Amino acid sequence: MVSGVKIAVIGAGYVGLTTAACLTSLGHRVVCADIDPAKVRALSRGEVTIREPGMAELVGVGLAEGRLRFVVGAGKAAPGAEVVFLCVPTPMGPDGAAKLAALEAAVAELRDPLPPDSVVVNKSTVPVGTAARVGELLGRPDVAVASNPEFLREGSAVHDFLNPDRIVIGSADLDAAKRVAALYEALNAPVLLTDPASSEMIKYAANCYLATRLSFVNSIAELCERMGADVNDVTRGMGYDQRIGTAFLRPGPGWGGSCFPKDAHALLRSAAVIGSDFPLLRAAIDTNARQQRLVVGKIRQAVGGRLAGTRVGLLGLTFKAGTDDLRDSPALAIAELLAAEGAELVGYDPSMPGAVAGIRVVDSAYAAAAGASALVLLTEWPEFRELDWERIAGQISGRYVIDARNHLDPLVVHHAGLLHQCLGQPAPQRALSR
Incomplete structure (x- = not known):
């Protein structure tokens, strides 16, 4: 029987797909969204192009068990989600600063369909102060915002996610931080709430x-x-x-x-x-x-x-x-x-x-x-x-x-x-x- 927390993952790139596949393996129900329809169709068929040991197997099991599905657009992943992970690109701009256009676009698309009392979690690497900025862009006092950075090494991302040195969660809402921490409870890793x-x-x-x-x-x-x-x-x-x-x-x-x-x-x-x-x-x-x-x-x-x-x-x-x-x-x-x-x-x-x-x-x-x-x-x-x-x-x-x-x-x-x-x-x- 399908159980676990209802999670949306925005972005099916390296971090997003790893997050979606691994959270699914922990028993949660995950909808992973991407803006590329061709990628979504391929992933829905279980076709993983990222070279990462264990990734294709986790995606295949998640699809077969009905815990994982892929959709086009953040807005389609948001309804019913208790926790939403933002895993979108933040590339370097000409001045060296991180470009946040993709993150801001995702937040704008999530603003209306997000359920009350949900938590938006930024997993993308972003400048200090971005969580506060996400809260402002959402304009939803009934939705908490948290930061949960990833520490994944390419070539061992699945292993790193499931065997973390530590889990870091930052939020102005302690209850929201604890809800995010609970998603990882099965990993028995040190948790830092900040x-x-x-x-x-x-x-x-x-x-x-x-x-x-x-x-x-x-x-x-x-x-x-x-x-x-x-x-x-x-x-x-x-x-x-x-x-x-x-x-x-x-x-x-x-x-x-x-x-x-x-x-x-x-x-x-x-x-x-x-x-x-x-x-x-x-x-x-x-x-x-x-x-x-x-x-x-x-x-x-x-x-x-x-x-x-x-x-x-x-x-x-x-x-x-x-x-x-x-x-x-x-x-x-x-x-x-x-x-x-x-x-x-x-x-x-x-x-x-x-x-x-x-x-x-x-x-x-x-x-x-x-x-x-x-x-x-x-x-x-x-x-x-x-x-x-x-x-x-x-x-x-x-x-x-x-x-x-x-x-x-x-x-x-x-x-x-x-x-x-x-x-x-x-x-x-x-x-x-x-």
């Missing part, structure tokens, strides 16, 4: 701290290279310190994706609006851009100092392994810098993203390596560790493999007669014989 502004700031503070941590370790990696230290041992030694831990201590080609760049710029912009400076965050952003230039410099040096007319093979195009998301991918940022210097780019990614501007996308890592003056690993897909490096050595025209994720086994690459250069270690001095 005010809306603090809830909104928690999301930005967490993401910007992690981004800053990544910029820090990339700077440490550069120092290690120049001073003869090994960043892998350095970060291992740091990670044993319980005050620091091991997470987000791997050097790489820079941070990207749909959250970190957008949130860092948005928080920096919010600080500027109130007349406050945030030099540490600004430095983290600048360091990230510099890291991409440093990787390009390694590639340029590997091919003899000039990229114009040089073929470069790229392994990995998505912003991280386990996803098909190209948004703000550091791999693409580096590719753009390479193309600007005249490099010919051939790339492969296991997610098979299709056409990518400026890159000839091929169907295997070996095709990406063929005839390349250098091969560059930019995304840490596990399958790249299992490649036949002797086969690659027979196809590549140069000798260098630039490992911008410190992902490969250097002994395997060296044994194939190639030069493996990663981040945070002195550059190899000579190629090994074939």
Whole structure:
């Protein structure tokens, strides 16, 4: 028998679909709305295009049990809903601020059909003060507003939703906050009830701290290279310190994706609006851009100092392994810098993203390596560790493999007669014989 709280989820993107599918699995009844009729039709048939372990299975079960359905438009999802989650895009505008047009449009559509005593929950990442703004736009004193930020990692979003480190809920209405918290009761996770502004700031503070941590370790990696230290041992030694831990201590080609760049710029912009400076965050952003230039410099040096007319093979195009998301991918940022210097780019990614501007996308890592003056690993897909490096050595025209994720086994690459250069270690001095 169908039971649980009646929930509407506005937006069937990454956050919205994860929220809808997982809340359905917790026993609630969910109507998920989107503005794209084709997406709604596909999801209603159980067709999930988002690359996320467990997502398709949860959607299929929800549809089969009658707990989950999809509709076009927020207004069609609102009637009868006890709780409404806003999971709409808040992209970065030209000035770095989050654009709230989609959120405001959804609120306008919800205003009239919302039942009395319902709760509108903002799950999108938004500037501090947005919950209060949503309340003003609704103009419904009989409807409470809450903030419930998401902390999902692409590639493990379903797992993260169902196994959260914490659940944060901010509302000026304590009863409404407790009602939202009760939706997650089966997860047995720590719950923090706070005010809306603090809830909104928690999301930005967490993401910007992690981004800053990544910029820090990339700077440490550069120092290690120049001073003869090994960043892998350095970060291992740091990670044993319980005050620091091991997470987000791997050097790489820079941070990207749909959250970190957008949130860092948005928080920096919010600080500027109130007349406050945030030099540490600004430095983290600048360091990230510099890291991409440093990787390009390694590639340029590997091919003899000039990229114009040089073929470069790229392994990995998505912003991280386990996803098909190209948004703000550091791999693409580096590719753009390479193309600007005249490099010919051939790339492969296991997610098979299709056409990518400026890159000839091929169907295997070996095709990406063929005839390349250098091969560059930019995304840490596990399958790249299992490649036949002797086969690659027979196809590549140069000798260098630039490992911008410190992902490969250097002994395997060296044994194939190639030069493996990663981040945070002195550059190899000579190629090994074939």
